[in-house]
Amino acid sequence: MTVQIWTYIIVVATFTLYIGIAIWARAGSTKEFYVAGGGVSPLANGLATAADWMSAASFLGMAGLISFNGYDGSVYLMGWTGGYVLLALLLAPYLRKFGKFTVPDFIGDRYYSNIARTVAVICALIVSFTYVAGQMRGVGLVFSRFLEVDINTGVFIGMIIVLFYAVLGGMKGITYTQVAQYCVLIFAFMVPAIFISIQMTGNPIPQLGMGGKVTGESVYLLDKLDGLSTDLGFAAYTDGSKSMIDVFFITAALMVGTAGLPHVIVRFFTVPKVKDARKSAGYALLFIAILYTTAPAISVFARTNLIDTVSEKEYSEMPAWFSKWETTGLITFDDKNSDGKIQYVADETVNELTVDPDIMVLANPEIARLPNWVIALVAAGGLAAALSTAAGLLLVISTSVSHDLIKKQLKPDISDKNELIAARLSAVVAVVIAGYFGINPPDFVAATVALAFGLAAASFFPAIILGIFDKRMNKEGAIAGMVVGILSMLFYMLKFKFQWFGGGTEAEWWFGISPEGFGTVAMLINFIFSIIISKFTPPPPEEVQEIVENIRIPSNAGDATH
Amino acid sequence: MLHILLIIAMEKHKKYWRENLKYLAILLAIWFLVSYVFGIILVEQLNTIRLGGFKLGFWFAQQGSIYVFVILIFVYVRLMNKLDKKYGYDT
Numbered sequence: 001m002t003v004q005i006w007t008y009i010i011v012v013a014t015f016t017l018y019i020g021i022a023i024w025a026r027a028g029s030t031k032e033f034y035v036a037g038g039g040v041s042p043l044a045n046g047l048a049t050a051a052d053w054m055s056a057a058s059f060l061g062m063a064g065l066i067s068f069n070g071y072d073g074s075v076y077l078m079g080w081t082g083g084y085v086l087l088a089l090l091l092a093p094y095l096r097k098f099g100k101f102t103v104p105d106f107i108g109d110r111y112y113s114n115i116a117r118t119v120a121v122i123c124a125l126i127v128s129f130t131y132v133a134g135q136m137r138g139v140g141l142v143f144s145r146f147l148e149v150d151i152n153t154g155v156f157i158g159m160i161i162v163l164f165y166a167v168l169g170g171m172k173g174i175t176y177t178q179v180a181q182y183c184v185l186i187f188a189f190m191v192p193a194i195f196i197s198i199q200m201t202g203n204p205i206p207q208l209g210m211g212g213k214v215t216g217e218s219v220y221l222l223d224k225l226d227g228l229s230t231d232l233g234f235a236a237y238t239d240g241s242k243s244m245i246d247v248f249f250i251t252a253a254l255m256v257g258t259a260g261l262p263h264v265i266v267r268f269f270t271v272p273k274v275k276d277a278r279k280s281a282g283y284a285l286l287f288i289a290i291l292y293t294t295a296p297a298i299s300v301f302a303r304t305n306l307i308d309t310v311s312e313k314e315y316s317e318m319p320a321w322f323s324k325w326e327t328t329g330l331i332t333f334d335d336k337n338s339d340g341k342i343q344y345v346a347d348e349t350v351n352e353l354t355v356d357p358d359i360m361v362l363a364n365p366e367i368a369r370l371p372n373w374v375i376a377l378v379a380a381g382g383l384a385a386a387l388s389t390a391a392g393l394l395l396v397i398s399t400s401v402s403h404d405l406i407k408k409q410l411k412p413d414i415s416d417k418n419e420l421i422a423a424r425l426s427a428v429v430a431v432v433i434a435g436y437f438g439i440n441p442p443d444f445v446a447a448t449v450a451l452a453f454g455l456a457a458a459s460f461f462p463a464i465i466l467g468i469f470d471k472r473m474n475k476e477g478a479i480a481g482m483v484v485g486i487l488s489m490l491f492y493m494l495k496f497k498f499q500w501f502g503g504g505t506e507a508e509w510w511f512g513i514s515p516e517g518f519g520t521v522a523m524l525i526n527f528i529f530s531i532i533i534s535k536f537t538p539p540p541p542e543e544v545q546e547i548v549e550n551i552r553i554p555s556n557a558g559d560a561t562h
Numbered sequence: 563m564l565h566i567l568l569i570i571a572m573e574k575h576k577k578y579w580r581e582n583l584k585y586l587a588i589l590l591a592i593w594f595l596v597s598y599v600f601g602i603i604l605v606e607q608l609n610t611i612r613l614g615g616f617k618l619g620f621w622f623a624q625q626g627s628i629y630v631f632v633i634l635i636f637v638y639v640r641l642m643n644k645l646d647k648k649y650g651y652d653t
Contacts, residue, residue: 285632
């Protein structure tokens, strides 16, 4: 059977599964819609969090990025896992004890202010929309390449599926579909990795194969790749070329951003007790780590395979996958010296081949000549990753509107039934906007997503941490911190990424810190502003200080309430 | 009488919080060490040491730190469950 038929079979089978779960797990009340009724087991929540978290960027984009950046790619590996340590130790248990539905709920109540709540809602919307854009591009990419439909049609199909289970099931539907999606995506990620690891190193465990010797040779795989890279003029794979300060700041921004992402934080409101929140953070990271420790191995295998397959080889003898990806424009070949061979080197004036990093995970099984069903499986896994994250983000967007804006501010006397209708309607609107982003995508999946982390790090993280660990923190400090934090992040991102405000080149980066790493600086600015301003303004009222005392004690965590 | 009970409860609460903060400080120090120190700041020095086919600094940055993160959270879960029990906050 061809790859295309296999892909249809597997994609249709998985989509049917997701829809079946959605019908089974319909939401009947706002509590089920927002926090899945609050009765999710830590294991199920860990699985759902892992799927929620691992997006098209993790599944499709990350291994490719690492593959082209070598050591520099470590920022994504450490950044996107280390954040869970912060989440488990500093945020999740306390926010669960607090027992509300959303992050703006916490900010609004802890800082006894609807202005703080509104600022938090705006931050949540900016972060979530930036992030959802990347998911939709992932969906379109998979559909266009493997089902050979138009990208727009692909996005459209994806949107209908998400719409179906997010609108019908809310958090409850999303949670159980995410559990299924985790199983699909991790299976899809591991199968080709294990195949290729055996092929290249004889070791079935990719994490070990990566450090093993090349089959039939006495040289270690990583040493071989270092050699290949430097021969072609690239930096040695294990060395990288980013400055240490930038690697440090990007890693920190991704870690802190992870801990501040609203769609991840809300997952911890769905478990019954504080100790379940801690435990499910542990499960979540365990399930994430399976993919995250495999990804760098895939990067090494794919990079070595790619160079071996193309470098100094006849263009006319390239395998079928090469020309298929060429038609999508994601691989381009320009025979500059007209010798019919592919020169793939670091020197831009001589280099004849460009490969978009986003395709590496999808192309990898083909490059390694794996069976067709494995290639189709990867396509289904990519869809599972993109859809599960998109659904989680859409829920945050719709909850922000129906709960934090309508229920808490505009129309406090709204009935539970009407609030549920409002939640569903805002989910529909959010899906349509996300669909627009999918059809008119910003370039580069992982890079756009990386900026969403900077925004989350700059806004939520300090406000939540100070809200828990500094009893004296007041609304003046927190609001000023969030506003200054997110504005400075937006300014830096627009200036150096989009060339607004006079623009700027890499040489003009402040202290050599890239826009991706600036989230750490913006977070520090937020902390400093919050602390200084709170010192010169009145302390929070007595009852707010009691709330802080209360969330520090894990016992008697009630159900999540309004 | 009620007043005294309240003070005792508050003292217990403070002690629990201090022990919690101590755990956090230790665990976060390890978190910082394996990622920022071993994986970034000292990466070149550690790369002179080999772990099979891996350079050690590179291994920490792309593998080792992640394993340690997972272990840290489960250690934290254990420590806190014990602490909750000790103070009777495990209901």
